[in-house]
Amino acid sequence: MKPIVLASGNKGKLVEFQQMFETQGIKIVAQSEYGVGDVPETGTTFVENAIIKARHAAEISGEPAIADDSGIEVDALDGQPGIYSARYGGPGAGAVDNYQKLLANMQDKSNRAARFRCVLVYMRHAKDPSPIIASASWEGSIAQGPQGGGGHGYDPIFWVNTDNCSAAELPPERKNALSHRGKALVDLLAQMKALGELPTGETS
Structure with a gap:
């Protein structure tokens, strides 16, 4: 089974x-x-x-690629930062700049x-005309200030109402079960299995 490049x-x-x-017996390799x-x-x-990201990674690596585009949508800000979440704080901004x-x-x-x-988008190769696409969301609210040292991105200010704590x-196991990315991954894996894109049989 070929490795899959994470874009x-x-x-x-x-x-x-x-x-x-x-x-699933699949090796994910950094781009x-x-x-x-x-x-x-x-x-x-x-x-x-x-x-765009999956095609770029597949083209340069010559391997199948998975890309994730994700962000945080805030109702009071008309859905912002949305697709601009990673660069919300401006050029050169890091995660703390963004959430502050x-x-x-x-x-x-x-x-x-x-x-x-x-x-999530999975492309078998750079010219794949029918990439596998999965999506999911994770509802919560914006905390008054950052809490916790785990996760990444906006996790310290994303309040998880079901668990009464920040993301x-x-x-990690609980986050994967609840999160937008965890749920989208479950959907993506199910689609990949149905289309024969994953190895069959027992995995270690």
């Missing part, structure tokens, strides 16, 4: 994908191992950006409802 430089995402796919760099995300939707800007923009907002959205305070 992302995000180490947190890489760990999550590896955890999910190793149970950097093939010399794949980031590609401009010129799409206007999560789906468009995920396809979001918290600042939420100071006078009473409606703190929000959700994480994730779209950054969840154990």
Whole structure:
């Protein structure tokens, strides 16, 4: 079975994908191992950006590729940051810059409802005309301030109502069960199995 390239430089995402796919006997490899760099995300939707990233990684690596485009949508901000979540804080901004800007923009907002959205695209090769697409969301709200040292991105300020803690305070197994990315991955794996894209039989 060929390895699958993850079209992302995000180490947190890489760990999550590896955890999910190793149970299927699939090796997920970071795009950097093939010399794949980031590609401009010129799409206007999560789906468009995920396809752009997956095609770029598959073209350069010569391997199948999976791309994730995800972000946080805040109702009081008309769905922002959305597809701009990773660069919300401006050029060169890191995760803390991004969520601090979001918290600042939420100071006078009473409606703190929000959700994480994730779209996953699997491309068998760079010219794949029918990539497999999965999507899911994770409902929650914006906390008053950051809590917890786990996770990545906006996790410290995303309040998980069902567990009464931030996403950054969840154990990895629990996060994978609840999260937008975890649910989208389950959907993606189911579609890949149905289409014969995963090995059959017992896996270690």
